[in-house]
Amino acid sequence: MPSSRPTKIAVIGSGLMGTALARAFASAGHEVAVWNRTPDKARAVGHGTLAFENLSEAVSGRGLVVVSLSNYAAFSELVSSAAVASALAGTTLVQLTSGSPADARGGLEWAKAHGVDYLDAAILAYPGFVATDYATVFYAGSRATFDRHLEAFQAIARNSVYVDEKIGSAATLDCAILEAYYGGTLAVLHAAAMCRAEGLDPKSFFAQKNSFLGLISVTADAAQGMIENNDFSGDQCSLNTHVAAIEHIVRLSTDARISSRFPRELLENYRRALAAGLGEKELPAVFSTLKQD
Numbered sequence: 001m002p003s004s005r006p007t008k009i010a011v012i013g014s015g016l017m018g019t020a021l022a023r024a025f026a027s028a029g030h031e032v033a034v035w036n037r038t039p040d041k042a043r044a045v046g047h048g049t050l051a052f053e054n055l056s057e058a059v060s061g062r063g064l065v066v067v068s069l070s071n072y073a074a075f076s077e078l079v080s081s082a083a084v085a086s087a088l089a090g091t092t093l094v095q096l097t098s099g100s101p102a103d104a105r106g107g108l109e110w111a112k113a114h115g116v117d118y119l120d121a122a123i124l125a126y127p128g129f130v131a132t133d134y135a136t137v138f139y140a141g142s143r144a145t146f147d148r149h150l151e152a153f154q155a156i157a158r159n160s161v162y163v164d165e166k167i168g169s170a171a172t173l174d175c176a177i178l179e180a181y182y183g184g185t186l187a188v189l190h191a192a193a194m195c196r197a198e199g200l201d202p203k204s205f206f207a208q209k210n211s212f213l214g215l216i217s218v219t220a221d222a223a224q225g226m227i228e229n230n231d232f233s234g235d236q237c238s239l240n241t242h243v244a245a246i247e248h249i250v251r252l253s254t255d256a257r258i259s260s261r262f263p264r265e266l267l268e269n270y271r272r273a274l275a276a277g278l279g280e281k282e283l284p285a286v287f288s289t290l291k292q293d
Helices: 016-027 039-045 055-059 072-078 082-088 101-113 143-153 169-197 202-206 209-229 239-255 261-275 283-289
Strands: 008-012 031-035 050-052 064-067 092-095 117-124 136-141 159-164
Touching: 008 016, 008 055, 016 031, 016 039, 031 039, 031 055, 039 050, 050 055, 055 082, 072 101, 092 101, 092 143, 101 117, 101 169, 117 143, 117 169, 136 143, 136 169, 143 159, 159 169, 169 202, 169 239, 169 261, 209 283, 239 261, 239 283, 261 283
Parallel strands: 008 031, 008 064, 031 050, 064 092, 092 117, 136 159
Antiparallel strands: 117 136
16 A cells, blocks of 8 residues: 655665565655665666665665665675765664664664664564565664654554664564574474484474474463563472473484484583572573573
């Protein structure tokens, strides 16, 4: 649906994600300029966007500039040009390049020095999911700036979430969710490998998806309150019992001659909690041992 308030937008970067973002903005009725270091890539975006070969011209006069590059260093290189920095003055720059909270803080420092309103953002979606209900974008920075551009942001993700004034908060939340995703995915794949190594069709394991996802959900809910209150006491299942269960997983992996690196790493982390005297506490007590290496 076309936007009721079209915005002049520039999208820097025409990779898979940048292309998806630019097309979504254009489909919503915004006037979209695109730029890429390789001009042919910018021209290939199409869908009513206007490709520029000169970056200063692409961002000049735009109310919103969205950056989607390989890393923050690439952006720093681009804006080292006085002409580009001058053209960006007075605009709102949204950094959608993946990075760390430290990268976000560096971006804000640069923006303040050059008269640029700055939001750091993280998109939780593959390019093919942009502008669908499966896309989420987290934003950090000025709430007033976020609110001013919210309608435009919803062209790329209806679920546009303001996280916090702290500029690194979007990157932090993104990294936290991705760690849970990557760590959980590795655990699922290792579990399937254990089944196959023992002659059990992995289908039997995957059929129990709701069982292990349910356990994670229940534990996450319990952990939230325990962490908030710094109280990990309970009467459900002690860390001593959980560690014994992980030891069985390590033994199975070793006996089945598959990699035991992942469960051994788990075991090491959980045993650290036992060494800290937390054996009679509930599983989320491991959180207390993650503050230092």
